[in-house]
Amino acid sequence: MQLKITANYPQDEVRRIVMFAAKFSEINHAGLAVKVKNHRGSFAGMAYDGVCTSKDSAKGAIWLVTLRIGDRFPLAYMGMNIETWQDALVYLSGHEFGHIYQFQNYKAGRGEKFADWL
Numbered sequence: 001m002q003l004k005i006t007a008n009y010p011q012d013e014v015r016r017i018v019m020f021a022a023k024f025s026e027i028n029h030a031g032l033a034v035k036v037k038n039h040r041g042s043f044a045g046m047a048y049d050g051v052c053t054s055k056d057s058a059k060g061a062i063w064l065v066t067l068r069i070g071d072r073f074p075l076a077y078m079g080m081n082i083e084t085w086q087d088a089l090v091y092l093s094g095h096e097f098g099h100i101y102q103f104q105n106y107k108a109g110r111g112e113k114f115a116d117w118l
Contacts, residue, residue: 001029002061005036007069009085017086018067021093027100031062036089039068042075043088047099063103065096 001022005011014036022029033051048064067089074083082088 002033002059003036004034007036007038009069013086014089017089018093021090021097025094025097025101027097028104031060032065032100033061033063034065034067036067036069039070041070042072042077042082043070043085043092044068045092045096047096047103049103063100065093065100067092067096 003015003018005014007014018034018036022032022034045065045067048066051061051064069085069089069092071085073085073088074081076082077091080091082091
């Protein structure tokens with residue numbers, strides 16, 4: 001897994017949280033690129049089944065996850081209380097890795113709710 005962090009949070013802590021979520025996601029980490037960026041709001045993310053071929057692309061990446069973390073906390077989201085940016089990063093990482101699991105396992109269901117069940 002290739003990890004690029006440009007967010008304005010402590011890089012060691014961001015790395016530790018993302019690696020924690022990846023460890024329990026049951027995905028193939030080879031060919032996965034993860035980018036952690038700043039966000040103007042609270043948080044947002046995307047998982048891509050394929051990577052564009054720009055000069056900024058991670059070499060050898062097949063799947064891309066972008067995680068954007070802001071500073072608008074605490075908040076209630078889908079029945080959860082997200083108190084800090086760390087809470088948001090744990091949830092968002094796990095959710096987007098759930099989509100990568102969907103991409104890697106063609107028999108897996110697809111969709112937002114299924115990504116949260118993994």
